[in-house]
Amino acid sequence: RAPPAPSLPFPFQSLGRDSELESCCYHTQRVPQQADRSRVCTAPPSAHRPAGRVALSARDGERRPDSADVGAYFTAYFYPFKRRWMSAGVARQRVEQCFRVALVQDPLANLQEAERWARAIRDASVLRAPRRDGEHCMVYAEVRRPCRVMILVNPHSGRGQALQLFTGHIQGMLTEAAVPYTLVITEHQNHARELVRKADLSQWDALVIMSGDGLLFEVINGLMEREDWQEAIQTPLGILPGGSGNALAASVHHYSQ
Numbered sequence: 001r002a003p004p005a006p007s008l009p010f011p012f013q014s015l016g017r018d019s020e021l022e023s024c025c026y027h028t029q030r031v032p033q034q035a036d037r038s039r040v041c042t043a044p045p046s047a048h049r050p051a052g053r054v055a056l057s058a059r060d061g062e063r064r065p066d067s068a069d070v071g072a073y074f075t076a077y078f079y080p081f082k083r084r085w086m087s088a089g090v091a092r093q094r095v096e097q098c099f100r101v102a103l104v105q106d107p108l109a110n111l112q113e114a115e116r117w118a119r120a121i122r123d124a125s126v127l128r129a130p131r132r133d134g135e136h137c138m139v140y141a142e143v144r145r146p147c148r149v150m151i152l153v154n155p156h157s158g159r160g161q162a163l164q165l166f167t168g169h170i171q172g173m174l175t176e177a178a179v180p181y182t183l184v185i186t187e188h189q190n191h192a193r194e195l196v197r198k199a200d201l202s203q204w205d206a207l208v209i210m211s212g213d214g215l216l217f218e219v220i221n222g223l224m225e226r227e228d229w230q231e232a233i234q235t236p237l238g239i240l241p242g243g244s245g246n247a248l249a250a251s252v253h254h255y256s257q
């Protein structure tokens with residue numbers, strides 16, 4: 001039998017499950033990532049260790065990637081709401097934390113343990129809503145892993161910044177979450193419609209449209225024009241605001257909050 005999932009390590013226990021962890025992603029690796037080494041966990045995050053006793057060190061850069069290091073590392077990325085500095089309202093901000101797991105001298109065992117911890121964090125990050133009776137939670141949606149995504153971007157939508165928005169904001173998150181994707185930059189009107197009409201949809205778990213409402217309508221029309229439209233229209237669709245009005249994206253996100 002698989003060992004029970006570990007309880008969440010500090011600092012994740014202190015985070016609200018519903019909103020804060022909903023965008024948590026992770027990586028595991030044998031060597032630490034170079035990016036943010038300032039919060040490497042110096043004590044192994046043992047499943048039996050009380051949460052408050054897991055020490056976090058701020059000794060930045062003390063340890064280097066090293067073949068003698070038997071530890072495994074996992075990095076958690078999450079995007080909690082934070083109050084903006086010097087302005088009203090809140091916005092999501094990226095937080096990255098790297099943990100070192102060194103329970104035993106066997107690097108492979110440490111890597112497996114790190115993967116177990118990373119999986120536990122990912123499972124806990126699924127968006128849940130408490131039910132009225134307070135007993136059970138309702139899971140909104142679970143993303144299939146691996147989730148293969150086709151992303152369609154209209155480079156002319158809005159003020160012509162959709163592609164920059166994609167490379168500046170979205171691409172990094174997809175990489176952090178290890179989501180394999182194919183980027184399609186539309187070249188003309190009805191490009192997306194024709195592509196979706198003929199595409200082998202079994203290759204994709206979701207189609208994500210980064211544009212205004214117009215490109216999404218094209219995609220829906222393309223799906224509905226297929227012979228297998230009844231199945232094709234079940235393909236999960238996502239919309240990321242890249243246009244000028246973004247009425248649909250605003251409505252969807254408003255109701256999902």
Ligand SMILES: Nc1ncnc2c1ncn2[C@@H]1O[C@H](COP(=O)(O)OP(=O)(O)OP(=O)(O)O)[C@@H](O)[C@H]1O
Nearest residue numbers: 157158186187188211212213214215243244245246
């Ligand atoms: N490469 C392209 N060149 C010209 N037109 C395109 C291209 N790709 C898509 N289109 C067309 O542009 C139209 C408008 O695009 P879209 O809705 O994405 O942007 P928008 O009009 O700026 O946004 P909004 O709907 O929020 O105002 C779509 O109907 C689509 O058919």
